[in-house]
Amino acid sequence: MAEKADVIRNLDQEIEGFNENSKTQPADLRMKKLEYYTALRNGIDVMPLNAPQIDALARCDNLLFMADRVFTAHVNKSETQPDYTSLCFWFADDVYREERMNKLWERLNSENEGYREELLQKTPKEIYESAYEISMKNELVMLFEESNISARRIDALLTLEYPLDALYREWLDSDASFLDMLLDSSENLIEKQDAYLQRQDYITHGETPSEDITLWNAMYDGDEMRYSGEDNEADEDLEQ
Structure with missing residues (x-):
């Protein structure tokens, strides 16, 4: 079982590595990241952690990558002073959650x-x-x-x-079966196609009605039962 000291040692090593390898980055960005990493390191050192969380943090081979991901997910670009305490908790939770x-x-x-x-x-x-x-x-x-x-x-x-x-x-x-989902999906498609035929969009698109569309029109053209309430009201307004 890992100790919190193992996590702090790993963080110190990664922060030191970042400090050495980031000298070509813009100074402001570099200092902000170092401030964040240091706050994270100090926060992890004092915050209460369960043994499984400590183990996950100790096993994580890229702690600063996870730290950056947490920062991106929880901090708005407009924030000038992030809440480092909350970020520490999110960081520990994110590392543990990903491992699990x-x-x-x-x-x-x-x-x-x-x-x-x-x-x-x-x-x-x-x-x-x-x-x-x-x-x-x-x-x-x-x-x-x-x-x-x-x-x-x-x-x-x-x-x-x-x-x-x-x-x-x-x-x-479960009460909801796959067949129920397929049925709902099928009903949605049928309703969309029925609405398409009601509007006669195929004419607008310059399409030649197929035999089946011609049959559909012969069966249902003018059938008020197929119109929704709003469509019926609109038709009544036109007739008046």
């Missing part, structure tokens, strides 16, 4: 690879029957690859022996 997120993604990916290896031992029919599970587990892995969930939620998932399978089972048990 990487571990979660590795666990999810490893579990998914293991599942694929198991499938290779099965018959083509069994693989075909597992197509939905294959697809959804791939989607879940990609979802968490770019996820911004909190460190606490990441840690909760990591307590599960098989987090990917647990996520998949939870999805199967």
